[in-house]
Amino acid sequence: MTMTSRKTYKLNARLTLALLASGISFWSLTTTAVAADNLNVLTWCDHEDPALLEPFEKANNVKINFKDIDSTAAALAVLGQSKPGDWDVLVVDQTDTGRLVQMKILAPLNAKDFPFADIPAEIADAKLSSVDGTLYTVPEKFGYNTVAFNKAAVDPKAMEDINAIWDPKYKGRIAIYDYYVPVIEYVAIALGKKPADLNSADLPAIKEKLIALKANAAMVGDVTTVQQALATGAVDILVGGGEWVTAGMAKDNPDLDYVIPTQGGVRWQQGLGVFAASNNKDLATKFVQYIVSPEAQGKLATSSCYWGMPANSKAVLNDEQKKILRWADQPGYIKVSHPYLQMTSDFDKELQALWAQVLQSN
Amino acid sequence: MAQSVDVQSTEARAARRGRLAGFAFTLPAVAWILLFFAAPIVIMAVYSLMPLAPDGSLSSFSLQNYQRFFGEAAYVQAIWNSVVTTAVVVVISLILAYPFAYIIAYKIPKRWQRLALAFAILPFWTSYVVRSYAWLLVLAPTGVINWALRALHLSDKPIILAYNAGATTLGFVHFFIMLNALTIYANLVQINPRYVLAAQDLGASAFRSFLAVTLPLSVPGMAVGAFLTVVLCIGDFITPQILGGMKELLLPQVIMMQLQRQLDLPMASAMSLVLTLIVAIVYLALQRQLRMSRL
Numbered sequence: 001m002t003m004t005s006r007k008t009y010k011l012n013a014r015l016t017l018a019l020l021a022s023g024i025s026f027w028s029l030t031t032t033a034v035a036a037d038n039l040n041v042l043t044w045c046d047h048e049d050p051a052l053l054e055p056f057e058k059a060n061n062v063k064i065n066f067k068d069i070d071s072t073a074a075a076l077a078v079l080g081q082s083k084p085g086d087w088d089v090l091v092v093d094q095t096d097t098g099r100l101v102q103m104k105i106l107a108p109l110n111a112k113d114f115p116f117a118d119i120p121a122e123i124a125d126a127k128l129s130s131v132d133g134t135l136y137t138v139p140e141k142f143g144y145n146t147v148a149f150n151k152a153a154v155d156p157k158a159m160e161d162i163n164a165i166w167d168p169k170y171k172g173r174i175a176i177y178d179y180y181v182p183v184i185e186y187v188a189i190a191l192g193k194k195p196a197d198l199n200s201a202d203l204p205a206i207k208e209k210l211i212a213l214k215a216n217a218a219m220v221g222d223v224t225t226v227q228q229a230l231a232t233g234a235v236d237i238l239v240g241g242g243e244w245v246t247a248g249m250a251k252d253n254p255d256l257d258y259v260i261p262t263q264g265g266v267r268w269q270q271g272l273g274v275f276a277a278s279n280n281k282d283l284a285t286k287f288v289q290y291i292v293s294p295e296a297q298g299k300l301a302t303s304s305c306y307w308g309m310p311a312n313s314k315a316v317l318n319d320e321q322k323k324i325l326r327w328a329d330q331p332g333y334i335k336v337s338h339p340y341l342q343m344t345s346d347f348d349k350e351l352q353a354l355w356a357q358v359l360q361s362n
Numbered sequence: 363m364a365q366s367v368d369v370q371s372t373e374a375r376a377a378r379r380g381r382l383a384g385f386a387f388t389l390p391a392v393a394w395i396l397l398f399f400a401a402p403i404v405i406m407a408v409y410s411l412m413p414l415a416p417d418g419s420l421s422s423f424s425l426q427n428y429q430r431f432f433g434e435a436a437y438v439q440a441i442w443n444s445v446v447t448t449a450v451v452v453v454i455s456l457i458l459a460y461p462f463a464y465i466i467a468y469k470i471p472k473r474w475q476r477l478a479l480a481f482a483i484l485p486f487w488t489s490y491v492v493r494s495y496a497w498l499l500v501l502a503p504t505g506v507i508n509w510a511l512r513a514l515h516l517s518d519k520p521i522i523l524a525y526n527a528g529a530t531t532l533g534f535v536h537f538f539i540m541l542n543a544l545t546i547y548a549n550l551v552q553i554n555p556r557y558v559l560a561a562q563d564l565g566a567s568a569f570r571s572f573l574a575v576t577l578p579l580s581v582p583g584m585a586v587g588a589f590l591t592v593v594l595c596i597g598d599f600i601t602p603q604i605l606g607g608m609k610e611l612l613l614p615q616v617i618m619m620q621l622q623r624q625l626d627l628p629m630a631s632a633m634s635l636v637l638t639l640i641v642a643i644v645y646l647a648l649q650r651q652l653r654m655s656r657l
Contacts, residue, residue: 071622073622073623102416172503220609234503352624357435359608360436
């Protein structure tokens, strides 16, 4: 190595070190300036709009890191690959509250911290949010698994009868949402059974009715497939659908609609919980409080991912949004709808096997 | 005498060094297989024997998951559906791919062969999911075919072409024709043309020489293509999910059912091991023909 190249080498080394040092200090300064804290949220896609998260981030000088999940099972898979304390807040299907408490995943919450007075009694039902009198999840959004349809092709009045979907005139025009819990429950309602009382003895009749429904349907599919089928006109009716399918597309296709039949429907309900292993429980609780506040509830209800009814009846929504969400019909809808089944692991396996039998039937 | 002993020990040392060097060269490959193939299989096997308890923990060792799997006719039916679908896809893909590969190898001038092959592998360039949805756009009641039938007044009502086992098979075949064409082509161009000339010199017709010479010598290419088709097709979840309309369940769909709600990894592991076993049986059946050196 020559003298010049050695000098150049030394200069380059100093320059690199200096740049590295200044880079590190700049990074630490900027991260301190931007956010003093981080909050890690396992969430469904409807909590990811910047318009929803930014006000909380700015007010609390915190950065919200979220990971997208689409079910409780997906959340459990992420937790299985994480260290305790990695996650602070969980968005959960409230029917799974008991299961997660049994797994010691959720931290107890104080009901006084949340606006339960503004949440309809059926939505605030302790059976979905509490275990042994202790609150673990706070309801934030709900909707229905009932029947969605294209009213340009189907008479909306006819859809008010839950048994219409078995009518041969709709053969090949029906899609069924592939989530066995609400669909089995919906068929049980059609059979006049009370979902909360379902047991193994009810399953043969439900299976027979489901097989008949499948024979009348063009397809069974996941969220994307059935939504696409309804939107493109491949089918006219979606069993298991609801406002979560139609409301977001209302502007582009106002003919897509849903109804809760007079016999009843199924109600999905999601809630927020704080992880028992969170190192940031106070901030996590504050985030839950923010999400159930009227302003955030309006944004959550009209999320770019999917729409749904806000749990807080004081949610800030304009008249057009309320119309699309059928705001005025909600008291009646809530009364005739049943929440998801809360069941033992063994009964869940029975339902899953029943669903597989139905799908394998010719 | 002493000199002969020295020579022998030198040779022995050289042989030992050679063996060690050989071992050292294969070590990365062996380590890779142990770490990323053998170890996961062992973990899956252990998991499959520890059923999921209601509180999410693992129970003690038992065959409960296998009993549940083989005790449920709908799950066993899924194995059968997967095997039949895969077999149909393999046969159709081979039948369609062979003439395609033959034409590229023997009928197209050498300078155009690369371009023809590039066209052959075009479908590989698009995402698997996108390709399946593209087929849906063609086959759906509102798709291209039904639109054309209505425009030509050949049908008033849409014909159900999508959302069934036939659509799944079509989606698979579209992909695997290309894969099989590649393996068969690679085999065909290695066959010495003098063998065919010799057969024709001895009086065999072009068809007879194809049956007696070219076809038997191209079996390794077909076997490799068939095996790759089995491996990729039998474990695929996306195509039947998008195109099949769940008119019947294939094994990967039943495996996903175990994960989507309960995250029942032990049950999914038991089912996945059965799937692995099927692939292993196919491998053993085709082993004599699976000569990668011919590709």
